[in-house]
Amino acid sequence: MRTYFIAGNWKMHKTRSEAAELAKALVSQLKDGKHKYLVAPSFTALETVGNIVAGTNIMLGAQNMAAEEQGAHTGEVSVLQLKDLGVQAVILGHSERRHIYKEDDELINKKVRLALKHGLEVILCVGELLEEREAGKAEAVCETQTVKGLEGVSAEDLKRVTIAYEPVWAIGTGKTATPEDADAIHAYIRKVIGKLYGEAAAKAMCIQYGGSVKPENAAQLMAKANIDGALVGGAALKAETFVPIAKFA
Numbered sequence: 001m002r003t004y005f006i007a008g009n010w011k012m013h014k015t016r017s018e019a020a021e022l023a024k025a026l027v028s029q030l031k032d033g034k035h036k037y038l039v040a041p042s043f044t045a046l047e048t049v050g051n052i053v054a055g056t057n058i059m060l061g062a063q064n065m066a067a068e069e070q071g072a073h074t075g076e077v078s079v080l081q082l083k084d085l086g087v088q089a090v091i092l093g094h095s096e097r098r099h100i101y102k103e104d105d106e107l108i109n110k111k112v113r114l115a116l117k118h119g120l121e122v123i124l125c126v127g128e129l130l131e132e133r134e135a136g137k138a139e140a141v142c143e144t145q146t147v148k149g150l151e152g153v154s155a156e157d158l159k160r161v162t163i164a165y166e167p168v169w170a171i172g173t174g175k176t177a178t179p180e181d182a183d184a185i186h187a188y189i190r191k192v193i194g195k196l197y198g199e200a201a202a203k204a205m206c207i208q209y210g211g212s213v214k215p216e217n218a219a220q221l222m223a224k225a226n227i228d229g230a231l232v233g234g235a236a237l238k239a240e241t242f243v244p245i246a247k248f249a
């Protein structure tokens, strides 16, 4: 049985005091929650939020990290610095990193391997652009991003990887993939994992859906056989919208 995993990606939002307020609300409202939870604030709020979620059922995640452990990398944040703050997981390969900041599969793979080497969990994001979907390439794009993103990752380390399918055209647009369309891609990604790591690993792999997840559509998405959770953006910024998703019935 896979555990549902609901994560909030706060992106470039919230000052420390705003982040603290939301984190406190989530701690109190999710303490009886039955699933696995994570919040990923900006780097600047990690310590503040980390102090609030420490010892609760909410994990602390970062939204990105450098591909190197340390050195002359102005403006970057290293895995060692994240671990020092109590970060337990990192989101890698988010479409905003891929498309706005031009991160490629090779760089993302380097980050994935470094994060796993240092004991972090990884949420590896994959997903196609609208023109790729319209050209019938959604599966191929997700397969390439999955295969390349996981290159050199051992079967043992794979247990700390979650894949987030985030169709780029559904992110922040209010357009959600239908549960059927999302499930079809999730099933395909699971097949890809099966080819790489075998049937048991494929069955165990947690695959989140991301892209305009809201309280109104969370339960329908989660009801699908291959959808094991959500990576939530906009609706993660308020307890009143994140909590109902996190406690979907």
Ligand code: 13P
Pocket (backbone or CB within 6 Å): 009, 094, 166, 170, 171, 172, 173, 174, 210, 211, 212, 213, 231, 232, 233, 234, 235
């Ligand atoms: P939205 O939920 O705002 O569409 O964002 C999804 C996302 O990118 C989460 O990482």
